[in-house]
Amino acid sequence: MIEVDQAAQAGPRVAAGPGGRFGRLGEVRHLGLVAALVLLAIVGLVTRPENFATSSNLVSILALASTIGVITVGMTFVIIGGGIDLSVGALMALASVWATTLATQSYGPIVMIVCAVLVGTGAGLLNGILIAYGRMVPFIATLAMMVAGRGLAQRMSNQRTQLVQPDNSLIVDLSTTRLLGLPLLVYVFALVVLIGWVVLNRTTFGRRTYAVGGNPEAARLAGIDVRKHTLMLYALSGLCCGIAAVLIMARTTTGSSTHGDLYELDAIAAVIIGGTLLSGGRGTIIGSILGLLIFTVITNLFILNGLNTADQLVAKGAIIVIAVLLQRRSLRTHT
Amino acid sequence: MIEVDQAAQAGPRVAAGPGGRFGRLGEVRHLGLVAALVLLAIVGLVTRPENFATSSNLVSILALASTIGVITVGMTFVIIGGGIDLSVGALMALASVWATTLATQSYGPIVMIVCAVLVGTGAGLLNGILIAYGRMVPFIATLAMMVAGRGLAQRMSNQRTQLVQPDNSLIVDLSTTRLLGLPLLVYVFALVVLIGWVVLNRTTFGRRTYAVGGNPEAARLAGIDVRKHTLMLYALSGLCCGIAAVLIMARTTTGSSTHGDLYELDAIAAVIIGGTLLSGGRGTIIGSILGLLIFTVITNLFILNGLNTADQLVAKGAIIVIAVLLQRRSLRTHT
Amino acid sequence: MRGIVKQFPGVRALDGVDLEVRAGEVHCLLGQNGAGKSTLIKILSGAHAPDEGEVLLDGSPVRLAPPTAAMGHGIATIYQELDLVDGLSVSENIFLGHEPARLGFSRRGEADRAAAQLLGRLGHGEIRPRTEVGRLSPAHKQIVSMARALSHSARLIIMDEPSAALAHDEVANLFRVIRDLTSQGVAVIYISHRLEEIREIGDRVTVLKDGRTVAVGLSAKDTPTGQIVALMTGRNVEYVFPPRPGRDVHEGRPEVLRVEGLTLPGRFADVSFSVRAGEIVGLAGLVGSGRSEIVEAIYGARRASGRVVLDGRVVRGGSTTRAVRMGMGLAPEERKAQALLLDHPVAQNITLASLSRYTRPRWLGWLDRRAELAEATRLAQALDIRPPDPRRPVRTLSGGNQQKAVLGRWLAEDRKLLLLDEPTRGVDVGARAELYALVRRLADDGIGVVLVSSEVPEVLGLADRVLVVREGRIVHEAPAEDLDEHRVLDLVMVSTEQTTGQAAGRSAGQAAEQSAGQTAGQAAGSDGEATLATDSDSGSDAGSGVAIPPSEGAFDD
Amino acid sequence: TSNEPAAQASAPAAAPAAAATGGNDAPGEKVVIGFSAPAADHGWIAAISKNATDAAAQFSDVEFKAVEPTNDINQQISAVESLIQAKVDALVILPNDGEQLNQVARQAMDAGIPVINLDRVFPDKLSYRTWLGGDNYGMGVAAGHFIGKTLKDKGVSDPVILEIQGIATLPLTQERSKGFADALKTYGFSVTAQQDAKFTVESGTQVASNLLQAHKKIDAIWNHDDDQGIGVLAAIKEAGRDEFFMVGGAGSANAMRDIQADNGVLKATVTYSPTMAGSAIKLARLIAQGKGMSDLLEQEVPQSLTLSSATVTKDNAAQYLPLGFES
Numbered sequence A, B: 001m002i003e004v005d006q007a008a009q010a011g012p013r014v015a016a017g018p019g020g021r022f023g024r025l026g027e028v029r030h031l032g033l034v035a036a037l038v039l040l041a042i043v044g045l046v047t048r049p050e051n052f053a054t055s056s057n058l059v060s061i062l063a064l065a066s067t068i069g070v071i072t073v074g075m076t077f078v079i080i081g082g083g084i085d086l087s088v089g090a091l092m093a094l095a096s097v098w099a100t101t102l103a104t105q106s107y108g109p110i111v112m113i114v115c116a117v118l119v120g121t122g123a124g125l126l127n128g129i130l131i132a133y134g135r136m137v138p139f140i141a142t143l144a145m146m147v148a149g150r151g152l153a154q155r156m157s158n159q160r161t162q163l164v165q166p167d168n169s170l171i172v173d174l175s176t177t178r179l180l181g182l183p184l185l186v187y188v189f190a191l192v193v194l195i196g197w198v199v200l201n202r203t204t205f206g207r208r209t210y211a212v213g214g215n216p217e218a219a220r221l222a223g224i225d226v227r228k229h230t231l232m233l234y235a236l237s238g239l240c241c242g243i244a245a246v247l248i249m250a251r252t253t254t255g256s257s258t259h260g261d262l263y264e265l266d267a268i269a270a271v272i273i274g275g276t277l278l279s280g281g282r283g284t285i286i287g288s289i290l291g292l293l294i295f296t297v298i299t300n301l302f303i304l305n306g307l308n309t310a311d312q313l314v315a316k317g318a319i320i321v322i323a324v325l326l327q328r329r330s331l332r333t334h335t
Numbered sequence C: 001m002r003g004i005v006k007q008f009p010g011v012r013a014l015d016g017v018d019l020e021v022r023a024g025e026v027h028c029l030l031g032q033n034g035a036g037k038s039t040l041i042k043i044l045s046g047a048h049a050p051d052e053g054e055v056l057l058d059g060s061p062v063r064l065a066p067p068t069a070a071m072g073h074g075i076a077t078i079y080q081e082l083d084l085v086d087g088l089s090v091s092e093n094i095f096l097g098h099e100p101a102r103l104g105f106s107r108r109g110e111a112d113r114a115a116a117q118l119l120g121r122l123g124h125g126e127i128r129p130r131t132e133v134g135r136l137s138p139a140h141k142q143i144v145s146m147a148r149a150l151s152h153s154a155r156l157i158i159m160d161e162p163s164a165a166l167a168h169d170e171v172a173n174l175f176r177v178i179r180d181l182t183s184q185g186v187a188v189i190y191i192s193h194r195l196e197e198i199r200e201i202g203d204r205v206t207v208l209k210d211g212r213t214v215a216v217g218l219s220a221k222d223t224p225t226g227q228i229v230a231l232m233t234g235r236n237v238e239y240v241f242p243p244r245p246g247r248d249v250h251e252g253r254p255e256v257l258r259v260e261g262l263t264l265p266g267r268f269a270d271v272s273f274s275v276r277a278g279e280i281v282g283l284a285g286l287v288g289s290g291r292s293e294i295v296e297a298i299y300g301a302r303r304a305s306g307r308v309v310l311d312g313r314v315v316r317g318g319s320t321t322r323a324v325r326m327g328m329g330l331a332p333e334e335r336k337a338q339a340l341l342l343d344h345p346v347a348q349n350i351t352l353a354s355l356s357r358y359t360r361p362r363w364l365g366w367l368d369r370r371a372e373l374a375e376a377t378r379l380a381q382a383l384d385i386r387p388p389d390p391r392r393p394v395r396t397l398s399g400g401n402q403q404k405a406v407l408g409r410w411l412a413e414d415r416k417l418l419l420l421d422e423p424t425r426g427v428d429v430g431a432r433a434e435l436y437a438l439v440r441r442l443a444d445d446g447i448g449v450v451l452v453s454s455e456v457p458e459v460l461g462l463a464d465r466v467l468v469v470r471e472g473r474i475v476h477e478a479p480a481e482d483l484d485e486h487r488v489l490d491l492v493m494v495s496t497e498q499t500t501g502q503a504a505g506r507s508a509g510q511a512a513e514q515s516a517g518q519t520a521g522q523a524a525g526s527d528g529e530a531t532l533a534t535d536s537d538s539g540s541d542a543g544s545g546v547a548i549p550p551s552e553g554a555f556d557d
Numbered sequence D: 001t002s003n004e005p006a007a008q009a010s011a012p013a014a015a016p017a018a019a020a021t022g023g024n025d026a027p028g029e030k031v032v033i034g035f036s037a038p039a040a041d042h043g044w045i046a047a048i049s050k051n052a053t054d055a056a057a058q059f060s061d062v063e064f065k066a067v068e069p070t071n072d073i074n075q076q077i078s079a080v081e082s083l084i085q086a087k088v089d090a091l092v093i094l095p096n097d098g099e100q101l102n103q104v105a106r107q108a109m110d111a112g113i114p115v116i117n118l119d120r121v122f123p124d125k126l127s128y129r130t131w132l133g134g135d136n137y138g139m140g141v142a143a144g145h146f147i148g149k150t151l152k153d154k155g156v157s158d159p160v161i162l163e164i165q166g167i168a169t170l171p172l173t174q175e176r177s178k179g180f181a182d183a184l185k186t187y188g189f190s191v192t193a194q195q196d197a198k199f200t201v202e203s204g205t206q207v208a209s210n211l212l213q214a215h216k217k218i219d220a221i222w223n224h225d226d227d228q229g230i231g232v233l234a235a236i237k238e239a240g241r242d243e244f245f246m247v248g249g250a251g252s253a254n255a256m257r258d259i260q261a262d263n264g265v266l267k268a269t270v271t272y273s274p275t276m277a278g279s280a281i282k283l284a285r286l287i288a289q290g291k292g293m294s295d296l297l298e299q300e301v302p303q304s305l306t307l308s309s310a311t312v313t314k315d316n317a318a319q320y321l322p323l324g325f326e327s
């Protein structure tokens, strides 16, 4: 039965080729990513046997991944839905600054969290309005938002770093308090990934996201309000930025207009390495998170091995290429 | 990602609208961009009557636009051909560093220029090989090249800024010598734009670029060697980075691994504001250059008016949105 | 519908169309390529808003745009172009936009059950609801589209060429479903280029021509075919295949193409044949028998072992560039995915493969755009592409006219060998006759032609020699005059047994002669998908002297 | 306004000879020193890394552990965490932002690892054992005094004074600007226009060429950073302007050579020497080994050391040139 499928799939319709590799084969599609991760882990074990596999190092990797991880979940939705969001880093900065102004801080930590999330979502909504109703190209609309968001964050903070006040240390506890050995923010990250996965795979909203990204015309004809859906995708991404802002406040104890610099690039790269098409319609949360972990582990290895910047960059470029080629190979072998 | 945008458009024959703008309507399609430029010029004339319209200021704007301008020409080709090149800034830096090592400088200015151009083209070729023959996603392949390119530039320069030696001041002359009031590098820029335009619009190579970007499978079945063509597009982009490296050496009198930081974003933004689709198959050189000039004039206006960074960023975001909405409007009216 | 007008930039697609559909009837819509059928349908389904005119439902005017409004009024549509989402499963596609859900969580079990039921009703219980749609064949995709229309409990179901990707027995299935629907009082609007289908299922006919209604409410059963064709085309098309040169004429001519032992494991094996200058060789076979792949392998678009000799020179495979340079041309099967640059002008689509002809000097690649446009204009006129403006984007042409642009590409340059894969898909009656004449003229000029067509009459009428392909092998070769339709049908299915209870029925079984390494047949066989792509009773129409155009390709527009 | 350069005399460039200054440099107990700094994508920071490495290399009893330099706070936190896990004996941290790294530095101190805070200061004194850094405010003051005095001497009234900053969002930039403005005020002058240039050559060129358009007549420019100053000078040369003079910042060898040659607009630079990284390593070693500074009477290394900013002019350039970093 399996052979039959494969035969049909390798079919002459060249355009349909890539289509076949997704779907039924389940998690095999992530095999290349997992292989790359395992390879990196082996490198870690060989070069730094005493440090790499310690629990504290693994915790450190997860904590590092958490902030961008949350953003990556939102980015996965946006890209599957056929868009792109360059403003994520800036929105995170803006939300962190807004939540740490003295005025906001005077209301206590809960209000700060609500503020960060609302600011992120609101800015995401604005992105969505520009794109869905203003009919702007996502790249440009979110680029404008990225530029303006950073500017606003700078104005609001007067280009200063804003400390989380001691009475609001509840926020900082997210990073310092541990549950079963893991800082709370790792749980937040895990929760966001889980919810993201459920929404994408088990709700009508998630499934419609594939339709909106894969064939917007078909989605429209099926009665889906493509514009509203698009709007919601960007709001969702903004929401994730708001949550990420809370995490970065916890980790750095500050709000700052410099937070999240170039996160957009990292998040997009993670999503794409994870197998999501930049053109939309396909992709998985798990792939994105694996992609992100690869980047994080690379960074961690570099830190452990004390490479200098220049060598790190060269090595990182090479590793990306190797990881991707590995993934391709596994895809070709297994379908 | 463009699809979403199109889906949001009124008619179900989604692309039928923009389709009309191809070919026949000629330069009308750039009306929005020109309008935005004119608007900016008016703002300049009103706010800084004594500075903005001076010939020296216009020269300064052109000189500023030259470096990214050359890169934008290459980027336009790559994006029309269905790809993207994130490595441009890094390749420019690498080429400038390679050309200003003492070893290279000892052979004189001509060798330096040749070196910069060869380094750029060679790295571009490598991009092309990874993408066309290694079948990597352009975003990831050029991201890897961007990271590795900067790393290599840092290694090679030892993270120092390398001065162009006095005996090689021929290179610096490109920026200081003037012909009819314009520095030579503006002529280089103009020449690259002209050649780019001719190649894109008047040669088979250009025509095939549209085909490769618009429908690669159709291009292949029409007998076009899509891989070779893709390879050449990235090499072309690399070549442009090499030329840009010469210009930046002329302008700053240095080679440095920090040159061209975030140029990729600026160049892509200029191309897309100029009306080229990120999904390939459509676009114009003139649009890209107009898009770039908008960015350059914005910066110029800000500094003439002494805006601080934060306000600059906020205003820039707003202006991008306005420019794009203007352009949309003009397109709708004229097709 | 009354006085509907729809204007596109530069074209008046609909210019005062009236249409009246009664409950419980099958109303057929006929018209040439570009007559405006699909446009009219899109207005009914809410995809376009009309510029003028009104739509009345039960006597009161309604607004149908956006599509949700039309759905709200009980109108469901099967569009001409496939409108499925490749990344989603079959059941997700069927219920897209109206998923069974609780609190936003999709109830996949329920959706899958309902989908399985709908698919079973369409006779395709073997399509699994969880399969990803991107993995389905075009025929199965069409079934999914139909299941989707049925999933809305609609009062009016519109079908824009639903039989395009279907084989004969699946059409029978479809008709069973349609009768079922109409007996419950559901109205059906049915579009097809196959007139015999109209006769079988239709009650009344409306004919469109150039965006206007030219006949309303004709009886589908009684109106003579000739009259309908005349209404559609505005003239009496005496449809004939061009005369063949005598059998011995080719004998003396040199061989243009020789294929020896061409093999692609799992797809086709040991394909050998030759084409002489001036000869048209037809490949007949079932859907999935591998004809397209053979042709693509000859062209170098896919790698296969074996030898291809063109004009005495061996063609090294694996490169379409080399094939084109050596003088081959391929008009592929799926024009939208494989041939056209939809956003580009017709002219540039036509000249894409022959650009170097308009360059001077050649090494510089400088294009002489005037010469290019002139040549494209000439070809567009020769092919009667409408509207006759080579600067229009191809996307705005109707399906049939797009197909002509694909063919035009290879007429622009002197070819030694043309490979035509379903060249007349979606081309209307009049243009089709001209195309046949054109192909024959090209052959007479000394070009070799390989013709793949799922229409047996077309292969028999146009080709000099016919190769019958079954399960990736050539099983028979004969001059066209020596074959008739029934003989060909027998040949393509000679080893067929009735497979277990599947409606798709005549699947190609495991032929005894099949070697162990060959999986093509197994694939087709066990999936029950190798179905007959031709209309076995279209021969009965031959008396009218009108060839029934095959329905339009699945990847139209 | 400038101090004697003695405070920087213990710089690694001159250090091998300094071994004679006492028992301090004699090999002691073996210590591991961790080091974390921002990414070396710029001359001054590159010099910091290099000075630290060189200083560590002089001591046979020091194992030097540098972690990935990065400009992302999140990553620098991870980097420092990894050093804490590795249980180094002392940590030298030049944070991207003192406030943002405060918490993790505190963690290190709580774990018993002495933190030597280099340059950008942690707000919480419990987060570091010793702070060693430049005087940003003083640097601005030095530049302000040089410009103010020069213009006053020339008798210019109502002068056009431009300021080209580094990265505007860094606290150090803001301190420099404040010092500059405060010093100018004593002469009754103020800054006419201010722009930031990201510390890179290229953005130095861009900002300067636009500023030159905005101001047809300029009297003086203070540029915060000599590295970006190369770009600023290139823009000035390109525009063919020379009616003003310029003061640099940080003190690169290049700038000093230009000042010495006196063939352009650059007349002075105010130092902010990256040699401080070498000193920080030395202090870290002493602290880890439980020693004090032999020049002082105290048994411990002091809690903070502020280097002073010198004004390098044509007259004293030769003296400072050995300390200038190659940008």
Ligand SMILES: Nc1ncnc2c1ncn2[C@@H]1O[C@H](COP(=O)(O)OP(=O)(O)OP(=O)(O)O)[C@@H](O)[C@H]1O
Pocket (backbone or CB within 6 Å): B013, B016, C008, C009, C011, C012, C013, C031, C032, C033, C034, C035, C036, C037, C038, C039, C040, C080, C386, C387, C395, C396, C397, C398, C399, C400, C401, C426, C552
């Ligand atoms: N989006 C559009 N923009 C411009 N012109 C269009 C558009 N859609 C359709 N047309 C034009 O409208 C006319 C009617 O097209 P339509 O697709 O309705 O034809 P049809 O009757 O369905 O033909 P076929 O049998 O080939 O499918 C054609 O001339 C076509 O070129």
Ligand SMILES: Nc1ncnc2c1ncn2[C@@H]1O[C@H](COP(=O)(O)OP(=O)(O)OP(=O)(O)O)[C@@H](O)[C@H]1O
Pocket (backbone or CB within 6 Å): A008, A011, A012, A013, C136, C137, C138, C285, C286, C287, C288, C289, C290, C291, C292, C293, C333, C453, C454, C523, C524, C527, C529, C530, C533
């Ligand atoms: N059993 C099958 N399952 C899924 N897809 C199939 C199956 N058989 C054939 N196909 C698809 O149908 C298309 C046509 O197949 P092929 O090219 O082998 O046959 P053909 O003889 O050219 O038929 P056609 O007349 O449809 O062109 C191909 O895309 C092929 O992948």
Ligand SMILES: [Mg+2]
Pocket (backbone or CB within 6 Å): C037, C038, C039, C080, C398, C399
């Ligand atoms: Mg149609």
Ligand SMILES: [Mg+2]
Pocket (backbone or CB within 6 Å): C291, C292, C293, C333, C421, C452
């Ligand atoms: Mg076929």
